Amino acid sequence: MFTQSPLIKENQKTPILNMIQKNPREEGLFLALADLLLPGFDRQIENAIDSDNDTLIEAAERAKRLIASAKASAGKKLANLKVADITKLAMTSTGDSVMGEKIYIRQGCIACHAVDQKAVQKGPYLGSAGSKFTKDYLVQSILDPNAVVAQGFQTELITMKDKTAHLGFVTREEGGVIDIRNIAGIVTQIKEDMIAKRDHQPQSMMPAGLAKTLTVTEFSDLISYLVSMKE
Structure with missing residues:
Protein backbone atom coordinates (compact mmCIF):
# COMPACT_ATOMS: atom_id res chain seq x y z
CA MET A 1 0.00 0.00 0.00
CA ALA A 74 3.45 -0.94 -4.52
CA GLY A 75 6.31 -3.15 -3.37
CA LYS A 76 7.54 -4.04 -6.85
CA LYS A 77 10.70 -2.55 -8.31
CA LEU A 78 10.24 -0.08 -11.14
CA ALA A 79 12.48 -2.27 -13.29
CA ASN A 80 9.71 -4.89 -13.31
CA LEU A 81 6.89 -2.56 -14.37
CA LYS A 82 5.88 -0.74 -17.53
CA VAL A 83 6.48 3.00 -17.65
CA ALA A 84 2.77 3.66 -18.22
CA ASP A 85 1.86 1.68 -15.10
CA ILE A 86 4.51 3.41 -12.99
CA THR A 87 3.31 6.79 -14.20
CA LYS A 88 -0.32 6.09 -13.32
CA LEU A 89 0.59 4.79 -9.87
CA ALA A 90 2.89 7.73 -9.15
CA MET A 91 0.37 10.30 -10.38
CA THR A 92 -2.45 8.90 -8.24
CA SER A 93 -0.37 8.40 -5.08
CA THR A 94 0.31 11.18 -2.61
CA GLY A 95 3.49 9.69 -1.21
CA ASP A 96 5.46 10.70 1.88
CA SER A 97 7.72 13.71 1.28
CA VAL A 98 9.74 13.09 4.47
CA MET A 99 10.67 9.61 3.27
CA GLY A 100 11.17 11.08 -0.20
CA GLU A 101 13.90 13.41 1.06
CA LYS A 102 15.79 10.44 2.51
CA ILE A 103 15.46 8.59 -0.80
CA TYR A 104 16.67 11.70 -2.68
CA ILE A 105 19.86 11.65 -0.65
CA ARG A 106 20.25 7.86 -0.58
CA GLN A 107 19.90 7.53 -4.35
CA GLY A 108 22.55 10.19 -4.93
CA CYS A 109 20.19 12.68 -6.61
CA ILE A 110 21.72 15.40 -4.44
CA ALA A 111 25.10 14.84 -6.12
CA CYS A 112 23.89 16.42 -9.36
CA HIS A 113 20.73 18.29 -8.34
CA ALA A 114 21.28 20.76 -5.52
CA VAL A 115 18.33 21.87 -3.38
CA ASP A 116 20.33 24.69 -1.78
CA GLN A 117 21.25 27.67 -3.94
CA LYS A 118 24.52 28.04 -2.02
CA ALA A 119 25.64 24.56 -3.06
CA VAL A 120 27.69 23.84 -6.19
CA GLN A 121 25.27 23.77 -9.13
CA LYS A 122 25.68 20.87 -11.54
CA GLY A 123 22.45 19.66 -13.12
CA PRO A 124 19.11 21.50 -12.89
CA TYR A 125 18.49 23.10 -9.49
CA LEU A 126 15.58 21.35 -7.76
CA GLY A 127 15.17 23.45 -4.64
CA SER A 128 12.07 24.94 -6.25
CA ALA A 129 11.04 21.89 -8.29
CA GLY A 130 7.46 22.02 -7.01
CA SER A 131 7.08 25.60 -8.20
CA LYS A 132 8.79 25.21 -11.57
CA PHE A 133 7.65 21.78 -12.73
CA THR A 134 4.38 19.88 -12.79
CA LYS A 135 4.13 16.48 -11.14
CA ASP A 136 3.80 14.65 -14.45
CA TYR A 137 6.89 16.46 -15.77
CA LEU A 138 8.92 15.31 -12.76
CA VAL A 139 7.70 11.73 -13.14
CA GLN A 140 8.55 11.64 -16.85
CA SER A 141 11.92 13.37 -16.47
CA ILE A 142 13.09 10.66 -14.04
CA LEU A 143 11.64 7.70 -15.90
CA ASP A 144 12.80 8.96 -19.31
CA PRO A 145 15.44 11.72 -18.96
CA ASN A 146 15.81 12.05 -22.73
CA ALA A 147 12.12 12.82 -23.23
CA VAL A 148 12.17 16.08 -21.30
CA VAL A 149 15.29 18.18 -20.79
CA ALA A 150 14.97 21.32 -18.67
CA GLN A 151 15.49 24.55 -20.58
CA GLY A 152 19.10 25.66 -20.37
CA PHE A 153 20.33 22.13 -19.68
CA GLN A 154 20.54 20.75 -23.19
CA THR A 155 23.81 18.86 -23.43
CA GLU A 156 26.32 20.35 -25.83
CA LEU A 157 29.54 18.85 -27.17
CA ILE A 158 32.10 21.49 -28.11
CA THR A 159 35.07 20.28 -30.13
CA MET A 160 38.11 22.53 -30.16
CA LYS A 161 40.52 23.15 -33.04
CA ASP A 162 43.20 21.32 -31.05
CA LYS A 163 40.91 18.22 -31.04
CA THR A 164 40.06 18.44 -27.33
CA ALA A 165 36.37 18.41 -26.41
CA HIS A 166 34.06 19.71 -23.69
CA LEU A 167 30.71 18.16 -22.78
CA GLY A 168 28.20 19.97 -20.61
CA PHE A 169 25.74 22.86 -20.35
CA VAL A 170 26.49 26.28 -21.80
CA THR A 171 25.78 28.72 -18.98
CA ARG A 172 26.98 31.95 -20.59
CA GLU A 173 27.95 33.33 -23.99
CA GLU A 174 29.37 36.83 -23.95
CA GLY A 175 32.19 38.81 -25.54
CA GLY A 176 33.44 35.91 -27.63
CA VAL A 177 33.73 33.63 -24.59
CA ILE A 178 31.57 30.62 -23.71
CA ASP A 179 31.20 29.18 -20.22
CA ILE A 180 30.41 25.46 -20.21
CA ARG A 181 29.65 23.55 -17.01
CA ASN A 182 30.27 19.80 -16.91
CA ILE A 183 28.39 17.24 -14.83
CA ALA A 184 30.88 17.70 -11.98
CA GLY A 185 29.93 21.37 -11.74
CA ILE A 186 33.27 22.58 -13.12
CA VAL A 187 32.96 25.63 -15.38
CA THR A 188 35.42 26.05 -18.25
CA GLN A 189 35.77 29.24 -20.26
CA ILE A 190 36.26 28.74 -23.98
CA LYS A 191 37.14 31.32 -26.61
CA GLU A 192 34.74 31.09 -29.54
CA ASP A 193 37.50 31.54 -32.12
CA MET A 194 39.16 28.35 -30.82
CA ILE A 195 36.07 26.22 -31.45
CA ALA A 196 35.96 23.86 -34.43
CA LYS A 197 32.43 22.51 -33.93
CA ARG A 198 29.40 22.70 -31.63
CA ASP A 199 26.88 19.86 -31.43
CA HIS A 200 23.68 19.67 -29.40
CA GLN A 201 23.31 16.17 -27.99
CA PRO A 202 19.88 14.48 -28.04
CA GLN A 203 20.62 12.61 -24.83
CA SER A 204 20.32 14.09 -21.38
CA MET A 205 23.40 13.96 -19.19
CA MET A 206 21.19 12.23 -16.64
CA PRO A 207 21.46 8.48 -17.27
CA ALA A 208 18.26 6.50 -17.79
CA GLY A 209 17.28 3.84 -15.27
CA LEU A 210 18.50 5.57 -12.11
CA ALA A 211 15.19 4.87 -10.36
CA LYS A 212 14.75 1.26 -11.48
CA THR A 213 15.85 -0.15 -8.10
CA LEU A 214 13.14 1.83 -6.28
CA THR A 215 9.79 0.34 -5.39
CA VAL A 216 6.62 2.09 -6.54
CA THR A 217 6.11 3.34 -2.99
CA GLU A 218 9.64 4.75 -2.82
CA PHE A 219 9.27 6.41 -6.21
CA SER A 220 5.98 7.98 -5.13
CA ASP A 221 7.70 9.28 -1.98
CA LEU A 222 10.52 10.75 -4.07
CA ILE A 223 8.07 12.53 -6.37
CA SER A 224 6.16 13.83 -3.35
CA TYR A 225 9.38 15.33 -1.97
CA LEU A 226 10.17 17.08 -5.26
CA VAL A 227 6.63 18.44 -5.53
CA SER A 228 6.94 19.81 -1.98
CA MET A 229 10.08 21.79 -2.88
CA LYS A 230 8.81 25.35 -3.35
CA GLU A 231 10.47 28.71 -2.82
Missing part, protein backbone atom coordinates in the same frame (compact mmCIF):
# COMPACT_ATOMS: atom_id res chain seq x y z
CA PHE A 2 1.24 3.49 -0.73
CA THR A 3 2.87 5.38 2.11
CA GLN A 4 0.83 8.54 2.50
CA SER A 5 0.42 11.38 4.94
CA PRO A 6 -2.61 10.34 7.06
CA LEU A 7 -4.13 13.82 6.78
CA ILE A 8 -3.87 13.93 2.99
CA LYS A 9 -5.10 10.37 2.74
CA GLU A 10 -8.18 11.17 4.82
CA ASN A 11 -8.77 14.37 2.86
CA GLN A 12 -9.04 12.23 -0.27
CA LYS A 13 -11.15 9.47 1.26
CA THR A 14 -13.63 11.31 3.47
CA PRO A 15 -15.57 13.21 0.74
CA ILE A 16 -15.91 10.07 -1.37
CA LEU A 17 -16.97 7.99 1.64
CA ASN A 18 -19.62 10.57 2.53
CA MET A 19 -20.95 10.57 -1.04
CA ILE A 20 -21.06 6.76 -1.19
CA GLN A 21 -22.96 6.64 2.09
CA LYS A 22 -25.50 9.14 0.72
CA ASN A 23 -25.80 7.43 -2.65
CA PRO A 24 -24.32 3.90 -2.63
CA ARG A 25 -25.67 3.23 -6.13
CA GLU A 26 -23.79 6.06 -7.87
CA GLU A 27 -21.36 4.33 -10.23
CA GLY A 28 -19.40 7.55 -10.79
CA LEU A 29 -18.09 7.38 -7.24
CA PHE A 30 -16.65 3.92 -7.83
CA LEU A 31 -15.08 5.14 -11.06
CA ALA A 32 -13.43 7.85 -8.94
CA LEU A 33 -12.12 5.20 -6.55
CA ALA A 34 -10.62 3.36 -9.51
CA ASP A 35 -8.97 6.52 -10.87
CA LEU A 36 -7.56 7.55 -7.47
CA LEU A 37 -6.64 3.97 -6.49
CA LEU A 38 -7.86 4.66 -2.96
CA PRO A 39 -7.79 1.71 -0.55
CA GLY A 40 -10.14 1.33 2.42
CA PHE A 41 -13.46 0.95 0.60
CA ASP A 42 -13.67 -2.85 0.48
CA ARG A 43 -17.08 -3.09 2.15
CA GLN A 44 -18.65 -0.41 -0.05
CA ILE A 45 -17.21 -2.01 -3.18
CA GLU A 46 -18.49 -5.46 -2.24
CA ASN A 47 -21.95 -4.04 -1.50
CA ALA A 48 -22.01 -2.46 -4.95
CA ILE A 49 -20.91 -5.72 -6.59
CA ASP A 50 -23.79 -7.51 -4.83
CA SER A 51 -26.32 -5.03 -6.23
CA ASP A 52 -28.67 -5.65 -9.17
CA ASN A 53 -27.34 -2.70 -11.21
CA ASP A 54 -25.08 -3.95 -14.01
CA THR A 55 -23.43 -0.55 -14.57
CA LEU A 56 -22.74 -0.18 -10.85
CA ILE A 57 -21.39 -3.73 -10.64
CA GLU A 58 -19.03 -3.08 -13.55
CA ALA A 59 -17.72 0.16 -11.97
CA ALA A 60 -17.24 -1.49 -8.57
CA GLU A 61 -15.47 -4.52 -10.05
CA ARG A 62 -13.14 -2.20 -11.97
CA ALA A 63 -12.35 -0.29 -8.77
CA LYS A 64 -11.71 -3.55 -6.90
CA ARG A 65 -9.42 -4.86 -9.64
CA LEU A 66 -7.36 -1.67 -10.04
CA ILE A 67 -6.98 -1.02 -6.31
CA ALA A 68 -5.86 -4.62 -5.74
CA SER A 69 -3.36 -4.25 -8.59
CA ALA A 70 -2.02 -1.01 -7.10
CA LYS A 71 -1.53 -2.69 -3.72
CA ALA A 72 0.30 -5.59 -5.35
CA SER A 73 2.51 -3.24 -7.39
Whole structure:
Protein backbone atom coordinates (compact mmCIF):
# COMPACT_ATOMS: atom_id res chain seq x y z
CA MET A 1 0.00 0.00 0.00
CA PHE A 2 1.24 3.49 -0.73
CA THR A 3 2.87 5.38 2.11
CA GLN A 4 0.83 8.54 2.50
CA SER A 5 0.42 11.38 4.94
CA PRO A 6 -2.61 10.34 7.06
CA LEU A 7 -4.13 13.82 6.78
CA ILE A 8 -3.87 13.93 2.99
CA LYS A 9 -5.10 10.37 2.74
CA GLU A 10 -8.18 11.17 4.82
CA ASN A 11 -8.77 14.37 2.86
CA GLN A 12 -9.04 12.23 -0.27
CA LYS A 13 -11.15 9.47 1.26
CA THR A 14 -13.63 11.31 3.47
CA PRO A 15 -15.57 13.21 0.74
CA ILE A 16 -15.91 10.07 -1.37
CA LEU A 17 -16.97 7.99 1.64
CA ASN A 18 -19.62 10.57 2.53
CA MET A 19 -20.95 10.57 -1.04
CA ILE A 20 -21.06 6.76 -1.19
CA GLN A 21 -22.96 6.64 2.09
CA LYS A 22 -25.50 9.14 0.72
CA ASN A 23 -25.80 7.43 -2.65
CA PRO A 24 -24.32 3.90 -2.63
CA ARG A 25 -25.67 3.23 -6.13
CA GLU A 26 -23.79 6.06 -7.87
CA GLU A 27 -21.36 4.33 -10.23
CA GLY A 28 -19.40 7.55 -10.79
CA LEU A 29 -18.09 7.38 -7.24
CA PHE A 30 -16.65 3.92 -7.83
CA LEU A 31 -15.08 5.14 -11.06
CA ALA A 32 -13.43 7.85 -8.94
CA LEU A 33 -12.12 5.20 -6.55
CA ALA A 34 -10.62 3.36 -9.51
CA ASP A 35 -8.97 6.52 -10.87
CA LEU A 36 -7.56 7.55 -7.47
CA LEU A 37 -6.64 3.97 -6.49
CA LEU A 38 -7.86 4.66 -2.96
CA PRO A 39 -7.79 1.71 -0.55
CA GLY A 40 -10.14 1.33 2.42
CA PHE A 41 -13.46 0.95 0.60
CA ASP A 42 -13.67 -2.85 0.48
CA ARG A 43 -17.08 -3.09 2.15
CA GLN A 44 -18.65 -0.41 -0.05
CA ILE A 45 -17.21 -2.01 -3.18
CA GLU A 46 -18.49 -5.46 -2.24
CA ASN A 47 -21.95 -4.04 -1.50
CA ALA A 48 -22.01 -2.46 -4.95
CA ILE A 49 -20.91 -5.72 -6.59
CA ASP A 50 -23.79 -7.51 -4.83
CA SER A 51 -26.32 -5.03 -6.23
CA ASP A 52 -28.67 -5.65 -9.17
CA ASN A 53 -27.34 -2.70 -11.21
CA ASP A 54 -25.08 -3.95 -14.01
CA THR A 55 -23.43 -0.55 -14.57
CA LEU A 56 -22.74 -0.18 -10.85
CA ILE A 57 -21.39 -3.73 -10.64
CA GLU A 58 -19.03 -3.08 -13.55
CA ALA A 59 -17.72 0.16 -11.97
CA ALA A 60 -17.24 -1.49 -8.57
CA GLU A 61 -15.47 -4.52 -10.05
CA ARG A 62 -13.14 -2.20 -11.97
CA ALA A 63 -12.35 -0.29 -8.77
CA LYS A 64 -11.71 -3.55 -6.90
CA ARG A 65 -9.42 -4.86 -9.64
CA LEU A 66 -7.36 -1.67 -10.04
CA ILE A 67 -6.98 -1.02 -6.31
CA ALA A 68 -5.86 -4.62 -5.74
CA SER A 69 -3.36 -4.25 -8.59
CA ALA A 70 -2.02 -1.01 -7.10
CA LYS A 71 -1.53 -2.69 -3.72
CA ALA A 72 0.30 -5.59 -5.35
CA SER A 73 2.51 -3.24 -7.39
CA ALA A 74 3.45 -0.94 -4.52
CA GLY A 75 6.31 -3.15 -3.37
CA LYS A 76 7.54 -4.04 -6.85
CA LYS A 77 10.70 -2.55 -8.31
CA LEU A 78 10.24 -0.08 -11.14
CA ALA A 79 12.48 -2.27 -13.29
CA ASN A 80 9.71 -4.89 -13.31
CA LEU A 81 6.89 -2.56 -14.37
CA LYS A 82 5.88 -0.74 -17.53
CA VAL A 83 6.48 3.00 -17.65
CA ALA A 84 2.77 3.66 -18.22
CA ASP A 85 1.86 1.68 -15.10
CA ILE A 86 4.51 3.41 -12.99
CA THR A 87 3.31 6.79 -14.20
CA LYS A 88 -0.32 6.09 -13.32
CA LEU A 89 0.59 4.79 -9.87
CA ALA A 90 2.89 7.73 -9.15
CA MET A 91 0.37 10.30 -10.38
CA THR A 92 -2.45 8.90 -8.24
CA SER A 93 -0.37 8.40 -5.08
CA THR A 94 0.31 11.18 -2.61
CA GLY A 95 3.49 9.69 -1.21
CA ASP A 96 5.46 10.70 1.88
CA SER A 97 7.72 13.71 1.28
CA VAL A 98 9.74 13.09 4.47
CA MET A 99 10.67 9.61 3.27
CA GLY A 100 11.17 11.08 -0.20
CA GLU A 101 13.90 13.41 1.06
CA LYS A 102 15.79 10.44 2.51
CA ILE A 103 15.46 8.59 -0.80
CA TYR A 104 16.67 11.70 -2.68
CA ILE A 105 19.86 11.65 -0.65
CA ARG A 106 20.25 7.86 -0.58
CA GLN A 107 19.90 7.53 -4.35
CA GLY A 108 22.55 10.19 -4.93
CA CYS A 109 20.19 12.68 -6.61
CA ILE A 110 21.72 15.40 -4.44
CA ALA A 111 25.10 14.84 -6.12
CA CYS A 112 23.89 16.42 -9.36
CA HIS A 113 20.73 18.29 -8.34
CA ALA A 114 21.28 20.76 -5.52
CA VAL A 115 18.33 21.87 -3.38
CA ASP A 116 20.33 24.69 -1.78
CA GLN A 117 21.25 27.67 -3.94
CA LYS A 118 24.52 28.04 -2.02
CA ALA A 119 25.64 24.56 -3.06
CA VAL A 120 27.69 23.84 -6.19
CA GLN A 121 25.27 23.77 -9.13
CA LYS A 122 25.68 20.87 -11.54
CA GLY A 123 22.45 19.66 -13.12
CA PRO A 124 19.11 21.50 -12.89
CA TYR A 125 18.49 23.10 -9.49
CA LEU A 126 15.58 21.35 -7.76
CA GLY A 127 15.17 23.45 -4.64
CA SER A 128 12.07 24.94 -6.25
CA ALA A 129 11.04 21.89 -8.29
CA GLY A 130 7.46 22.02 -7.01
CA SER A 131 7.08 25.60 -8.20
CA LYS A 132 8.79 25.21 -11.57
CA PHE A 133 7.65 21.78 -12.73
CA THR A 134 4.38 19.88 -12.79
CA LYS A 135 4.13 16.48 -11.14
CA ASP A 136 3.80 14.65 -14.45
CA TYR A 137 6.89 16.46 -15.77
CA LEU A 138 8.92 15.31 -12.76
CA VAL A 139 7.70 11.73 -13.14
CA GLN A 140 8.55 11.64 -16.85
CA SER A 141 11.92 13.37 -16.47
CA ILE A 142 13.09 10.66 -14.04
CA LEU A 143 11.64 7.70 -15.90
CA ASP A 144 12.80 8.96 -19.31
CA PRO A 145 15.44 11.72 -18.96
CA ASN A 146 15.81 12.05 -22.73
CA ALA A 147 12.12 12.82 -23.23
CA VAL A 148 12.17 16.08 -21.30
CA VAL A 149 15.29 18.18 -20.79
CA ALA A 150 14.97 21.32 -18.67
CA GLN A 151 15.49 24.55 -20.58
CA GLY A 152 19.10 25.66 -20.37
CA PHE A 153 20.33 22.13 -19.68
CA GLN A 154 20.54 20.75 -23.19
CA THR A 155 23.81 18.86 -23.43
CA GLU A 156 26.32 20.35 -25.83
CA LEU A 157 29.54 18.85 -27.17
CA ILE A 158 32.10 21.49 -28.11
CA THR A 159 35.07 20.28 -30.13
CA MET A 160 38.11 22.53 -30.16
CA LYS A 161 40.52 23.15 -33.04
CA ASP A 162 43.20 21.32 -31.05
CA LYS A 163 40.91 18.22 -31.04
CA THR A 164 40.06 18.44 -27.33
CA ALA A 165 36.37 18.41 -26.41
CA HIS A 166 34.06 19.71 -23.69
CA LEU A 167 30.71 18.16 -22.78
CA GLY A 168 28.20 19.97 -20.61
CA PHE A 169 25.74 22.86 -20.35
CA VAL A 170 26.49 26.28 -21.80
CA THR A 171 25.78 28.72 -18.98
CA ARG A 172 26.98 31.95 -20.59
CA GLU A 173 27.95 33.33 -23.99
CA GLU A 174 29.37 36.83 -23.95
CA GLY A 175 32.19 38.81 -25.54
CA GLY A 176 33.44 35.91 -27.63
CA VAL A 177 33.73 33.63 -24.59
CA ILE A 178 31.57 30.62 -23.71
CA ASP A 179 31.20 29.18 -20.22
CA ILE A 180 30.41 25.46 -20.21
CA ARG A 181 29.65 23.55 -17.01
CA ASN A 182 30.27 19.80 -16.91
CA ILE A 183 28.39 17.24 -14.83
CA ALA A 184 30.88 17.70 -11.98
CA GLY A 185 29.93 21.37 -11.74
CA ILE A 186 33.27 22.58 -13.12
CA VAL A 187 32.96 25.63 -15.38
CA THR A 188 35.42 26.05 -18.25
CA GLN A 189 35.77 29.24 -20.26
CA ILE A 190 36.26 28.74 -23.98
CA LYS A 191 37.14 31.32 -26.61
CA GLU A 192 34.74 31.09 -29.54
CA ASP A 193 37.50 31.54 -32.12
CA MET A 194 39.16 28.35 -30.82
CA ILE A 195 36.07 26.22 -31.45
CA ALA A 196 35.96 23.86 -34.43
CA LYS A 197 32.43 22.51 -33.93
CA ARG A 198 29.40 22.70 -31.63
CA ASP A 199 26.88 19.86 -31.43
CA HIS A 200 23.68 19.67 -29.40
CA GLN A 201 23.31 16.17 -27.99
CA PRO A 202 19.88 14.48 -28.04
CA GLN A 203 20.62 12.61 -24.83
CA SER A 204 20.32 14.09 -21.38
CA MET A 205 23.40 13.96 -19.19
CA MET A 206 21.19 12.23 -16.64
CA PRO A 207 21.46 8.48 -17.27
CA ALA A 208 18.26 6.50 -17.79
CA GLY A 209 17.28 3.84 -15.27
CA LEU A 210 18.50 5.57 -12.11
CA ALA A 211 15.19 4.87 -10.36
CA LYS A 212 14.75 1.26 -11.48
CA THR A 213 15.85 -0.15 -8.10
CA LEU A 214 13.14 1.83 -6.28
CA THR A 215 9.79 0.34 -5.39
CA VAL A 216 6.62 2.09 -6.54
CA THR A 217 6.11 3.34 -2.99
CA GLU A 218 9.64 4.75 -2.82
CA PHE A 219 9.27 6.41 -6.21
CA SER A 220 5.98 7.98 -5.13
CA ASP A 221 7.70 9.28 -1.98
CA LEU A 222 10.52 10.75 -4.07
CA ILE A 223 8.07 12.53 -6.37
CA SER A 224 6.16 13.83 -3.35
CA TYR A 225 9.38 15.33 -1.97
CA LEU A 226 10.17 17.08 -5.26
CA VAL A 227 6.63 18.44 -5.53
CA SER A 228 6.94 19.81 -1.98
CA MET A 229 10.08 21.79 -2.88
CA LYS A 230 8.81 25.35 -3.35
CA GLU A 231 10.47 28.71 -2.82
